[in-house]
Amino acid sequence: MKQIKYWLVSAFCMASFSTTMAQNTYWSRVEKRESTLGVADVYQKFETPDFKLKLVRASQTVAALSPNSDPYFDFTPGDRLEIRDKDSLYHLGDINLRIKEANGIWKSYSTATSRAKVEPLETVGNVLAAADLANTLPTDIPVIIRRYYELDNDQLVMRFEITNKQDKPLEIGALGVPMVFNNILEGKSLVETHAQNVFFDPYIGKDAGYLEVKRLSGRGPALLVLPKENMSFEAYRPLLDDPTPKSIVFEGFHEWMAYSKAYSENEWKGVEQWNEPTSLVLQPNETKSFALKFVVTEGIKNIQETLVKEKHPVAVGVPGYVLPQDVEGQLFIDYNKGVASITVEPTGALEIKENGTTALGKKKYHVQGKKWGRARLTITYTDDTEQTINYKIIKPETEVIEDFGHFLTTEQWFDDPNDPFGRNPSPISYDYEKKEKVVQDGRVWISGLSDEGGAGSWLAAVMKQLVQPDKDEIQKLQGFVDETLWGGIQNNEGPNKYGVKKSLFYYEPDSLPKGTYSDKINFDTWAAWDHKHANNPGRSYNYPHVAAAYWVMYRLSRYYKDLVDNRSWDWYLQNAYHTSVAMVEQAPYYAQFGQMEGSVFLFILEDLKHEGLTEMASDLEARMKERADHWRALDYPFGSEMPWDSTGQEEVYMWSSYFGYDRKAYVTLSAILAYMPTMPHWGYNGNARRYWDFLYGGKAGETSRVERQIHHYGSSLNAIPVLSHYRKDPEDLYLLKVGYGGLLGGISNITQDGFGPAAFHSYPSTLKIDGISGDYGSGFYGYAVNTSSYLTKDEDMGWLAFGGNLSQKEAFIELEPTTAARSRVFIAPKKLWLTLDAGSFKKVVYNNKTGDVTLTLDSKGTHVPYAYLRVEGMDVDLPYKKVRGAYQIELGKKETEVKL
Known part of the structure; x- marks a missing residue:
């Protein structure tokens, strides 16, 4: 059967390859014919060993840049050139400067502000095209700027030559080259965006910096922009003056800055930058070149290999x-x-x-x-x-999570018995800048305990208990479940039973006493839902939060002693099941998409099976298979309320993998890797792209904007499928680096006192955490269900530990986990996945010669008399009773050793 499937895939691939080859041959013959339409008067075309380059003749800016291996794909937004042919719209080939004389003031100059035909220069040697840019710059600019497209060792280089034409020194305090690539998704289907568009990620690492440009599908050749001469990657500035409208379908363009001192003294004053802002003094008549080179890499996973070939650090x-x-x-x-x-x-x-x-x-x-x-x-x-x-x-992860749980159940704990909206008691959204709870917001869900932006705090508080249970915190959360969640956020009776409301807080001034609502908040927007809209159960994305809460409380009740005493374990698990079913039945439209935290439905299914609740398990599995079958039929099933999103991939991958839809799982993983890079920078390493949720889950005000978010919830959610796939393919260290970057990125923004913000702002004018908690809970879910330790060996770098410290004595490799839970360990050479439903690993020792594994478990605790061990990837028969598929190991006053 496998051979037949392989043949079908191979036949399909060969047919596609043959068709592509035939098309390429056809178009190659067409291109050789004489041009008669007059396009040659508009464009200049060049072919390098790696690229097909097309320039607008009048401006000599880039009209198209295509890899020779895929000549009909354009890295730039060339498909919108006729729309974007106006003043102030940036193109690849533009340059921005800020210059001043001694004791003068900074003056800004840009080739994009007022377009005019540039003066072409004679080309010699390896120069493809060149121009004096004076015509498209202000007349008072004190420098001469010439731009060259040229070949250097057969590689495409864009070089700017700047000459001080005055008889006195000039200081260049800002020099930026706009990185204009095709990330405009507006008006395109998911299939079109994955085929035609790119995302780009910066390593803002000075001379070692670079820009990755990758198509949304994650497949095909990728583009690297590298510094060639005097183009240290010092800062990455958003081009906010480009009038292309930013929105959920356009993140905006940025520029690569070699110098940024002029901005640090003005717009960015007082903000700690990624790199020390610098400037350049250009002496009278001095000329200096600033060059970038463009390099094709075979694919995303080949980026590091390509950098080494380019002799790049x-x-x-x-x-x-x-x-x-x-x-x-x-x-x-x-x-x-x-x-x-x-x-x-x-x-x-x-x-x-x-x-x-x-x-x-x-x-x-x-x-x-x-x-x-x-x-x-x-x-x-x-x-x-x-x-x-x-x-x-x-801090050590144990302390980070301990502080986080404490903050949520004290500073963020809302306890007003007179609250007219029924939010008492609960962890509620929090404004860290004001040091106060957010009990009212013009976006009602923020203070309404639902949606990601409102459910974030209580979801995080519950998920924290999965990692690090605390009796006092759990007692509070039981009150939240009984008084606020069940019968409040979630209907507990009537035709919409188990339906989840969009918000408990709502705006309906005529039905509530005068003075209920703050007169300092603008409620005159679409986001101020009235009572009817707030009660609507039709938003599927609200259901996983509730299902996750029940699932965690089930686990605490079932595997620990005397932690949960308000409800039975089966009540919690059954409510998790009914909530999962209600999502499909009461919110069917959005349920067709993958959900953020949607992996929880798989965890619920597994526990239903462990408990022998066959009827529920079969029903839930059938419903989820119907959704997965729908995704299987789509090329890119990653939509949501937004035209493109980076949250549904988590659930799509998990169910595709579960049902054996390996091709769809691979397509999903490839798409994730397109927007989730690995690079030497904590802010971008493993940072899954999110750029609009400061509008919906961030603090209202000047930072409520479209902006690349640093470690928003997408990082840790997307780490779930990436690390899951790594455990299937542990030879692929790239996946571990990406996934672990996203996992730890998920807790990187928690403050020293335990506040979890929505995300970190990437704009160099800000570079700080967002002011409110917002939708952080979804991200913490990703950390809580995925935190684990990994032991692996690289052919060159040797033994490596992610999530622990290792030591080696002869053939014995010892891993001491440092994660907050210390409940999951993966030993890559054996594909061995060890998990504890209760209890914790003190250390794991792997004998590299014999393959033997020895586990040391921590001693028993007040609520942990037993450890429950699951072993995947190795056949074992341990002398312990099996309970719900796990080995039940009685713990003692001392550590317990288990040999596999």
Whole structure:
């Protein structure tokens, strides 16, 4: 059967390949024919070994940039050129500057502001096209700017030559090159966007920096933009003056900045930047070149390999760049030059020590976080190349989660028995800047305990108990379940029983006493739902939050002693089941899409099976299979309320994998990798793209905007399928780096005192956490169900630990987990997945010669008399009773050792 399936796939691929080859041959013959339409008067076309380049003749800006391996794909928004042919709209090939004389003021200049035909220059040697840009710049600009498209060792280079034409020095305080690629999704179907559009991610790492440009499908060749000459990647500025409307279908364009001092003194004043802002003094008549080169890489997973071939510094951090203080991190540097110096800012924030080299010559370092907060590592190489690596140092995960749970159940605990909206008691949204609970907001869901933006706080408080149960916190949450969730947020009677409301808070001033609503809030918007709209159960995305809460309370009741005493375990599990069914029945339209936290339905199904609740399990599985069959029939089933989204992939992957729809699971994973990079920067490593939820879940005001969000809930949610797939394919270290970056990114923004914000703002004018808790709970769900330790071995870098510290003595590899739960361990060489439903691992020892594994479990606790061990990937017959598919291991006053 497998052979037949393989043949069918192969036949399909061969047919597609043959068709593509025939089309390419046809178009190749067409292109050789004489041009008679006059397009040659409008465009210039060039072919390099890697690209087909098309320039607008009048401006010599890029009209199209296509890889030769896929010549009908355009990295740029060339399909909208006729719409975007106006003043102030940026194109690849533009440049922005801020310049001043001594003791003068900064003046801004841009080739995009007022378009005019540029003056072409004679081309010689490897120059493809060149122009003097004076005509498209203000007449008072004190420099001459020429732009060249040229080949250097057969690679496409865009170079700007800047000459000071005055008899006095000039300071260039800002120099930016707009990175205009085709991320405009407006008006396109999901199939079209995945075929035609790209996303791009910056490594803002000075001379070692680069930009990744990847198509939404995650397949096909990718583009790397690299510094060639004097183009250190110092800052990444949003081009807010480009009038292309930003929205849920357009994140906006950014520019690569080599100098940013002029902005740091003005718009970004007082904001700690990723890199130290600098400027350049250009002497009279001095000329300096600034160049970027464009490189094709075979695919996303080949980026690092391509960087090495380009002799570009490559850094790999383990477990990443979010570094808990109790983790012994590692850093590997691959560069053909020596290290001249390493500095740390702030001083003492990181401790870094040399640790020799790998077999293939990578430089090895031990890295330990010492001071909480952001830290910048600057490596200067012997050729004066400078690389920066941005870390985020956090407390040990155990402390982070402990602080988080405490904050949610104290500072965020809402306890007003006179609340007219029935929100008492509950963890409620919180304004960290004002240090107060958000009991009213013009977007009613924010203070209404539903939707992601309102349910976030109570969902996080419940999910915290899955990782680190606390009796006192659970007692409070039981009150929330009995008084606020069941019969409040969720209907407990009538025709809509188990339906989940959109919001408990609503705006209906005529039905409530005068003074109920603040006169300082604008309720005159679509987001101020009245009582009828707030009660609507038709939004499917509200159901997973409720189902997850019941599921966690079931687990606490079933596997721990005396933690839950308000309801029986079966009440919680059955309510989880009924909530899952209600989503399909009462919110069918949006239920056709993957849900954020939708993986919880799979966890519920597994527990229904463990409990022998066959009828419920069969019903739930059939309903979920119907949804998965629908996704299987679609090319890219990743929609939501938004035209494109990065949340449904989590559930689509999990069910596709569960039902054996491997091709759809692969398509889903590839799409995730297109918007979830790995790079040496804590903010972007594993950061799944989200850019509109500051509008819906962030703080109202000036930061409520379309903006790339740093470690919003997409990071840890998308880490679920990425790490799940890694456990199937543990040879693929790329997946582990991406997935673990997203996992730890999910807790990176929690403050020292335990507040969990919606996300971190990426704009260089802000670079701080958002002011309210908002929809953070969905992200914490991703961390809670996925936190785990990984032991793996790389051919060159050796034994590596993600989520723990390792030591080696002869053939014995010891892993000491450092995660908050310490309940999950994956041993990659054996594809061995060890999980505990209760209890925790003290250490795991793997014998690299015999393959034997020895587990050491922590001693019993007040609520943990037994550990419940599940073993996947290895046939074992342990001398313990099996309960619901897990080995029940009685714990003692001392640690318990289990040999597999």
